[in-house]
Amino acid sequence: MGLSNQAAFETANRFFPGGVNSPVRAFKSVGGVPPFIDRGEGGYIYDIENNRYIDFVQSWGPLILGHAYPAVIEAVVRTARKGLSFGAPTTLENELAELILSVYDFLEKLRFVSTGTEAVMTALRLARGVTGRSDIVKFRGCYHGHSDSLLAEAGSGAATFGAPSSPGVPLDLAKHTLIAEYNDAAGAEKLFAERGGEIACVAIEPIAGNMGLVPAEESFLRGLRALCDRYGAILIFDEVMSGFRAAKNGACGFTRVRPDIVTLGKVIGGGLPVAAIGGKQAVMDHLSPIGKIYQAGTLSGNPVAMAAGIATLRTIIDTPNLYETLGARAAKLVRGFKEAANDRGVALETAFRGSMFGFFFNEKPVRNFDDALASDSARFVKFHSAMLKKGVYLAPSQFETGFISIAVNDEMIDETIAAARSAY
Numbered sequence: 177m178g179l180s181n182q183a184a185f186e187t188a189n190r191f192f193p194g195g196v197n198s199p200v201r202a203f204k205s206v207g208g209v210p211p212f213i214d215r216g217e218g219g220y221i222y223d224i225e226n227n228r229y230i231d232f233v234q235s236w237g238p239l240i241l242g243h244a245y246p247a248v249i250e251a252v253v254r255t256a257r258k259g260l261s262f263g264a265p266t267t268l269e270n271e272l273a274e275l276i277l278s279v280y281d282f283l284e285k286l287r288f289v290s291t292g293t294e295a296v297m298t299a300l301r302l303a304r305g306v307t308g309r310s311d312i313v314k315f316r317g318c319y320h321g322h323s324d325s326l327l328a329e330a331g332s333g334a335a336t337f338g339a340p341s342s343p344g345v346p347l348d349l350a351k352h353t354l355i356a357e358y359n360d361a362a363g364a365e366k367l368f369a370e371r372g373g374e375i376a377c378v379a380i381e382p383i384a385g386n387m388g389l390v391p392a393e394e395s396f397l398r399g400l401r402a403l404c405d406r407y408g409a410i411l412i413f414d415e416v417m418s419g420f421r422a423a424k425n426g427a428c429g430f431t432r433v434r435p436d437i438v439t440l441g442k443v444i445g446g447g448l449p450v451a452a453i454g455g456k457q458a459v460m461d462h463l464s465p466i467g468k469i470y471q472a473g474t475l476s477g478n479p480v481a482m483a484a485g486i487a488t489l490r491t492i493i494d495t496p497n498l499y500e501t502l503g504a505r506a507a508k509l510v511r512g513f514k515e516a517a518n519d520r521g522v523a524l525e526t527a528f529r530g531s532m533f534g535f536f537f538n539e540k541p542v543r544n545f546d547d548a549l550a551s552d553s554a555r556f557v558k559f560h561s562a563m564l565k566k567g568v569y570l571a572p573s574q575f576e577t578g579f580i581s582i583a584v585n586d587e588m589i590d591e592t593i594a595a596a597r598s599a600y
């Protein structure tokens with residue numbers, strides 16, 4: 177018998193705050209000890225006690241092809257043999273950019289960075305630099321990484337000034353983050369009416385995945401586009417999660433609204449750290465070295481990470497009906513969850529967009545953060561731990577999105593639904 181999860185977690189707690197290097201991994205909101213993962217194979221992960229789980233987290237989204245997908249691993253190994261990093265241009269960057277722009281065809285130029293946080297942070301700087309304005313609009317419940325400006329949240333109401341939601345974010349900075357309600361077109365309109373001349377940009381998850389899965393309504397997105405056009409603000413779609421996940425072209429597969437800037441991450445790195453900012457040339461060329469807006473990164477465009485992204489996107493692009501197949505599995509899964517819950521007299525609200533799915537223990541449709549927060553957390557905790565015991569690895573929070581990979585087949589979906597039948 178090797179090391180137990182419990183022992184590993186105790187050791188980790190000596191080294192890291194909360195025993196982890198990113199907060200949600202600690203399972204704080206569901207209690208218990210997080211499994212320490214030894215390896216992944218296709219749709220499964222195995223912990224260090226050799227328990228096997230069907231994985232619906234997939235490293236929080238990147239692994240749409242499942243764990244250790246042969247073409248990705250081969251590309252990584254082949255590239256690594258040639259050296260890990262040069263801090264100089266490689267043609268791999270061109271290759272990945274070409275793949276991304278073949279799908280996001282309304283974008284003209286990209287810049288690669290290493291994390292989604294960096295991508296959105298850069299998008300804001302770009303928007304502020306281009307417009308010469310300071311304020312940004314974000315929506316309650318949307319997550320855009322942990323950069324200072326974006327960790328601000330309102331106390332209440334649409335037009336209040338942002339108060340920092342984390343100590344360490346100066347008020348002087350947070351006051352430039354204006355908070356609005358998701359899916360509330362009138363609220364956004366009011367905010368612009370009051371402060372439109374100072375708003376550099378609107379940043380939104382067009383398919384919100386960080387308050388649970390809450391898609392934006394088409395009319396709401398259209399309204400934001402119109403407001404940005406009327407007031408000369410830049411519209412940013414943060415598709416770090418939804419890009420190449422909800423559809424090939426993310427939220428743009430579900431709406432005809434087109435933003436000025438898109439941020440991507442997660443899937444485009446296939447499990448290694450890659451993220452990107454994309455936009456029209458006229459906007460993007462404001463970035464250094466030809467523009468004045470500074471941005472840089474020692475490991476940006478890292479060759480090994482590019483190789484993982486290229487192998488992943490090639491496979492995605494070459495697989496016919498990929499998102500339809502994944503969407504059918506997601507639909508089947510949430511339908512199964514809902515039926516199982518309802519049979520027990522438990523209310524469940526569900527949603528899916530391509531390979532993304534979500535469920536809330538809630539009697540009412542969830543359109544915004546308040547709706548999401550009104551869900552029954554105690555029930556989620558019970559469900560989560562029962563599913564984990566049955567070998568189903570779900571995100572340890574009701575306010576996260578679940579993901580289907582191509583390696584999670586119909587049988588595994590059936591198995592998961594069967595597990596759910598006795599987990600409520």
Ligand SMILES: *Cc1c(COP(=O)(O)O)cnc(C)c1O
Pocket residue numbers: 290291292293294296319320321322381385386414415416417418441442451
């Ligand atoms: C994950 C995520 C981020 C942050 O990406 P990191 O790589 O974790 O920094 C930003 N925006 C959205 C929508 C995300 O889902």
